Amino acid sequence: MLTCLSGGHVVDPVNGTDGVGDVYFEDGRVVARPDGRKPDVTHDVSGHVVMAGAIDIHSHIAGGSVNTARLLLPEAHRAHKARPAATPLSTAGWSTFQTGRLYAQMGYTTVIEPAVSPQHALHAHLELSDIPIIDKAFLTVLGNEPFVLGSFRDNESPNVVQDYIGATLEATRAIGIKCVNAGGVDAFKKNVRAFSLDDVVPEYGLTSREIFQRMQRAVHATGISHPLHLHMNNLGLPGNVETALATIDASQGLRLHLAHVQFYAYGKEGKNGFSSAAAQFAEKINSSPNVTVDVGQVMFADIVTISSDVMKQFNSLPGGRPKKGVILDAEGNGAGVVPYSYRISDFFNAVQWAAGLELFLLTNDPMRVFFTTDHPNGAPFTTYPEVFALLMSADKRAQWLSRLPADVVALTNLPAIKREYTIYEIATMTRAAPRKLYGFEDRGSLGAGSVADVAVYKTNEKDRAEMFRHAAYVFKDGELVVRNGDVARYTRGKTLHVKPEYNKTINKRLDSYYEDLYGLRRGMFRVEDEALPASQVFAEVPCRS
Amino acid sequence: MSKATLDGAPIAIEDAYQHAAKILGGAKFPVVAGLATDAAGARAAILLAERLRGAYDHLASDQIFNDLDVTRSFGMFITTPAEARARADVVLLVGPGLTEHWPALFERLALGEPARFNDAAPRKILWLGPKRNEAKVEGVEIETIAATPQALPGLLLAIRARVGGRPITLNGAAAKKIDAYAATLKAARFGAVVWSASAIDGLTVEALQGLVTDLNANTRFTGVPIGARGGASGVVQVGGWMTGFPPRTGFGRGYPEHDPWRFDARRLVDSGEADAALWISAHGGEAPAWTRDDVPLITLAPAGAGAARGLYIEVGRPGETHDAVELAQETSSFVLRRATAPSEAPSVAEVIHAISARFSEDVPC
Numbered sequence: 001m002l003t004c005l006s007g008g009h010v011v012d013p014v015n016g017t018d019g020v021g022d023v024y025f026e027d028g029r030v031v032a033r034p035d036g037r038k039p040d041v042t043h044d045v046s047g048h049v050v051m052a053g054a055i056d057i058h059s060h061i062a063g064g065s066v067n068t069a070r071l072l073l074p075e076a077h078r079a080h081k082a083r084p085a086a087t088p089l090s091t092a093g094w095s096t097f098q099t100g101r102l103y104a105q106m107g108y109t110t111v112i113e114p115a116v117s118p119q120h121a122l123h124a125h126l127e128l129s130d131i132p133i134i135d136k137a138f139l140t141v142l143g144n145e146p147f148v149l150g151s152f153r154d155n156e157s158p159n160v161v162q163d164y165i166g167a168t169l170e171a172t173r174a175i176g177i178k179c180v181n182a183g184g185v186d187a188f189k190k191n192v193r194a195f196s197l198d199d200v201v202p203e204y205g206l207t208s209r210e211i212f213q214r215m216q217r218a219v220h221a222t223g224i225s226h227p228l229h230l231h232m233n234n235l236g237l238p239g240n241v242e243t244a245l246a247t248i249d250a251s252q253g254l255r256l257h258l259a260h261v262q263f264y265a266y267g268k269e270g271k272n273g274f275s276s277a278a279a280q281f282a283e284k285i286n287s288s289p290n291v292t293v294d295v296g297q298v299m300f301a302d303i304v305t306i307s308s309d310v311m312k313q314f315n316s317l318p319g320g321r322p323k324k325g326v327i328l329d330a331e332g333n334g335a336g337v338v339p340y341s342y343r344i345s346d347f348f349n350a351v352q353w354a355a356g357l358e359l360f361l362l363t364n365d366p367m368r369v370f371f372t373t374d375h376p377n378g379a380p381f382t383t384y385p386e387v388f389a390l391l392m393s394a395d396k397r398a399q400w401l402s403r404l405p406a407d408v409v410a411l412t413n414l415p416a417i418k419r420e421y422t423i424y425e426i427a428t429m430t431r432a433a434p435r436k437l438y439g440f441e442d443r444g445s446l447g448a449g450s451v452a453d454v455a456v457y458k459t460n461e462k463d464r465a466e467m468f469r470h471a472a473y474v475f476k477d478g479e480l481v482v483r484n485g486d487v488a489r490y491t492r493g494k495t496l497h498v499k500p501e502y503n504k505t506i507n508k509r510l511d512s513y514y515e516d517l518y519g520l521r522r523g524m525f526r527v528e529d530e531a532l533p534a535s536q537v538f539a540e541v542p543c544r545s
Numbered sequence: 546m547s548k549a550t551l552d553g554a555p556i557a558i559e560d561a562y563q564h565a566a567k568i569l570g571g572a573k574f575p576v577v578a579g580l581a582t583d584a585a586g587a588r589a590a591i592l593l594a595e596r597l598r599g600a601y602d603h604l605a606s607d608q609i610f611n612d613l614d615v616t617r618s619f620g621m622f623i624t625t626p627a628e629a630r631a632r633a634d635v636v637l638l639v640g641p642g643l644t645e646h647w648p649a650l651f652e653r654l655a656l657g658e659p660a661r662f663n664d665a666a667p668r669k670i671l672w673l674g675p676k677r678n679e680a681k682v683e684g685v686e687i688e689t690i691a692a693t694p695q696a697l698p699g700l701l702l703a704i705r706a707r708v709g710g711r712p713i714t715l716n717g718a719a720a721k722k723i724d725a726y727a728a729t730l731k732a733a734r735f736g737a738v739v740w741s742a743s744a745i746d747g748l749t750v751e752a753l754q755g756l757v758t759d760l761n762a763n764t765r766f767t768g769v770p771i772g773a774r775g776g777a778s779g780v781v782q783v784g785g786w787m788t789g790f791p792p793r794t795g796f797g798r799g800y801p802e803h804d805p806w807r808f809d810a811r812r813l814v815d816s817g818e819a820d821a822a823l824w825i826s827a828h829g830g831e832a833p834a835w836t837r838d839d840v841p842l843i844t845l846a847p848a849g850a851g852a853a854r855g856l857y858i859e860v861g862r863p864g865e866t867h868d869a870v871e872l873a874q875e876t877s878s879f880v881l882r883r884a885t886a887p888s889e890a891p892s893v894a895e896v897i898h899a900i901s902a903r904f905s906e907d908v909p910c
């Protein structure tokens with residue numbers, strides 16, 4: 001069936017398109033305008049913006065830690081509305097089913113969960129397969145386990161960790177590698193309470209710097225498209241911009257992705273010893289073309305922090321809102337879940353909110369700066385439309401600033417920044433840039449051959465949030481899944497993963513490592529087809545050629 | 546061939562599915578209870594409860610909430626058995642019957658061997674309130690304090706006080722032992738407390754997690770919970786992602802509501818609020834705890850556990866007669882258990898799908 005979206009404002013930065021035109025698709029793929037054929041269906045989308053489906057590169061939507069958060073906070077996700085027919089559990093607060101529905105309604109069609117430990121890969125896949133409509137994938141977390149630390153300490157050939165990464169990606173069916181507080185999670189098990197770039201992991205004699213650099217090289221060597229996805233040291237601490245700047249300096253000119261950088265954009269100025277250092281940080285990002293970042297914008301809301309940075313999460317417990325939390329020390333990596341509430345009247349929270357926007361507005365390359373709230377750590381993903389509106393309107397920011405504590409306004413550059421994101425820049429950071437970051441060849445663009453994941457928004461210059469909150473149409477693989485902001489039925493998306501070549505002899509060594517250290521068969525953690533619902537469909541993302 | 550009976554008399558399986566669909570599809574507020582099954586079975590059962598606007602509960606919910614209520618009120622420090630095995634230099638066992646609830650406990654945590662980190666110093670094993678003779682394990686030296694389950698919270702509070710350097714009311718030999726325990730716990734580099742919420746109550750779980758919290762002020766300490774029977778930990782996880790909630794969740798209003806009192810299956814059936822029950826007990830064939838016997842009942846249980854009353858449909862045993870995904874105690878993660886003795890008996894998920902396929906058209910999907 002040939003479908004035509006006719007007369008919309010087509011915004012497709014991958015192909016440099018920014019103007020009125022038609023988009024055609026057939027059999028789930030975008031096609032060039034066919035000669036001499038009439039479309040079977042034409043949607044008049046004049047007065048609408050047409051983009052590829054959005055891609056969220058970092059959002060905690062599934063897996064053991066997210067589920068721990070759900071169970072920790074029954075009070076936080078009460079539902080209030082019966083679900084419509086044909087979409088079971090679509091109104092169940094914070095369920096996998098609701099997650100797929102809400103993302104689709106905003107025109108998102110691919111979402112990447114950034115923190116799954118290899119031991120919980122099957123759990124994450126089970127959850128992902130219960131997220132309807134959208135395509136999804138996850139990063140698996142490495143870099144604090146005795147195998148890696150031991151190999152680095154013993155100065156083994158870099159091939160060992162490279163092969164280990166290849167074997168882990170294969171066993172877990174992940175799309176990339178994240179490293180969290182490199183060495184710090186292990187150090188915390190030895191009662192180290194603070195850990196910076198040049199601190200040494202006890203028993204291994206390795207600094208965080210050495211660990212992340214070697215991980216960065218090993219990930220690069222595997223040939224996978226996504227670079228090392230790094231959660232740096234000292235998250236959330238005053239003055240931590242120094243850590244971020246030093247990390248970029250240490251990045252060896254190799255590609256490196258820095259996660260939720262808003263949480264590292266802090267100076268120590270002012271009477272509270274806490275200030276925004278976003279301007280300095282943004283300048284560094286601008287001048288470091290090998291580095292990509294996602295922002296992790298804070299919005300004023302009740303949230304829960306979910307992180308594999310166990311040390312940081314432990315240190316956050318006393319400040320929890322409400323004061324409770326789960327701290328999991330697991331094999332190698334772990335997790336901490338601590339609820340929190342960002343308040344506009346809270347000095348620190350207001351600085352965080354401003355710092356995030358400053359980073360968005362003072363960085364100059366939307367191909368390297370990604371749109372995230374680190375859901376749910378900075379804000380729920382449902383606040384994205386509000387964040388888009390803030391990026392696109394200096395007036396809107398001024399309105400919000402007037403509600404902030406005066407001492408905060410004095411400590412940020414935000415009032416002076418007049419930049420307003422264009423629709424084209426929004427499409428770049430949410431479509432074209434993620435395509436490049438993950439090496440997708442089939443999405444993030446409306447070029448012929450791309451999957452027909454298409455989001456159509458009714459143009460609304462007065463209320464950008466409304467525009468992005470309820471897409472007028474969303475097509476997933478060419479099927480109409482959202483109309484006027486509502487999902488009427490479920491489709492099933494795919495799970496994306498990478499499968500780089502690696503030297504398989506590492507598997508024998510890893511088997512005996514598991515047997516020796518944990519007394520377990522490593523195969524127990526492998527994700528097998530028989531363990532997954534028959535409906536789960538995988539698609540391989542190519543490695544760099 | 547799968548087997549089914551109606552009030553003890555054999556009926557054809559096709560008739561059994563049809564009959565089950567009629568009972569459940571015609572009920573105003575059915576409860577899906579027991580829920581002792583694998584991940585696929587739990588998923589199918591929860592979707593069924595949602596579709597019928599009923600409720601779901603698990604046969605070990607009381608034990609589940611002994612832990613979960615502490616988690617959601619105060620939080621929890623936990624680790625995996627694998628990490629405890631590798632790293633814990635001090636292990637504090639709390640409560641009786643731990644090896645009944647987890648027979649592989651000593652072997653899995655390698656309690657007779659030193660930990661692998663922290664310079665491989667010998668592991669210190671403490672056991673507060675074991676059963677008589679339970680703490681006699683060959684090759685493992687265990688420092689015990691005898692206590693009844695009722696005395697455990699008080700003892701844990703006393704130990705916690707001594708860890709914090711505060712006075713306690715005990716004296717003599719008892720106080721000496723408490724002091725020795727406190728000293729060992731404080732000297733741990735990475736300690737782990739092991740408990741089963743099937744053997745101790747919520748107050749004790751709260752007390753031991755309070756102790757762990759205090760110990761973490763100066764050293765590292767964490768916990769290894771032993772999950773309840775009937776695949777409870779896995780069912781809690783499946784409920785978590787599907788609805789946001791653990792068992793004792795209802796869908797009467799078309800969306801999930803969690804209430805451990807309201808959606809207690811035993812109460813729902815005994816009070817007559819539930820007008821039909823699907824009882825699932827695929828591991829052991831445990832019987833429901835309710836007393837009322839006039840509510841239409843469908844039982845899914847393995848061979849040999851047939852129900853004399855109501856409709857019975859035989860199901861396989863997860864991981865035994867069919868491959869199953871379950872949350873493994875030894876890894877505290879979901880794993881695939883391959884069938885050890887494959888049979889034709891259908892899984893819980895298969896039976897629920899067969900029943901659901903036979904609902905009349907007025908049951909919405």
Ligand SMILES: [Zn+2]
Nearest residue numbers: 058114260374
């Ligand atoms: Zn994150």
